Amino acid sequence: MTGLEKILKAIEADAQAGADTVIDQAKRNAEELLANAKSEAEAKCKVIVEKSEADVKALINRAESAAALQEKKLLLDAKQQIISNIITSARNKLAVLGDSEYTDIILSMVKKYAHNKPGKILFSATDKKRLTKDFDVKLTNSLVGKSKASLVMEQEEPPFEGGFLLVYGDIEENCSFDALFAEGKDSLQDKVNSLLFD
16 A cells, blocks of 8 residues: 555545534534424414415425525535545645655656656756655666656756656646646546545
């Protein structure tokens, strides 16, 4: 199990505990809304006794539909907030990883995103300091299987921290954490949603 998987498991456990609390509160709020709506409907029924039974049923149905819609909205808002918090937490955990774990994650990303041709890799000054001393050797090893791949670390520094920039001539591939989280946001939301709420 990689460091990222351990982090994601810990985040998932924390998020599940928080999700249960938020969802319970949202359900209680929805039940209160439904109870209030039913009370309102019953009070109106007493005031307009002459009205037909069909009118009373229509009023109750509208109140229950509104309460059900409000419940769905509250649950959806709670879920979206939980998912957003989890994604932010995951992003923040990457920033505070130990140097060894951070290097391992960078290497797994290089393995995934490197092209099968010579190129350059750029890190911010902060990220360069976080890479372990044997990074160059590990970088070369991470490219095994891509016979034409090679990466040279450049002195130039990209305008972001967390992740790296791959340069192949005129082609740049932004592998910063911000870019990857932004690119995979919908997919991450779907995965977190299925883990927590399905």
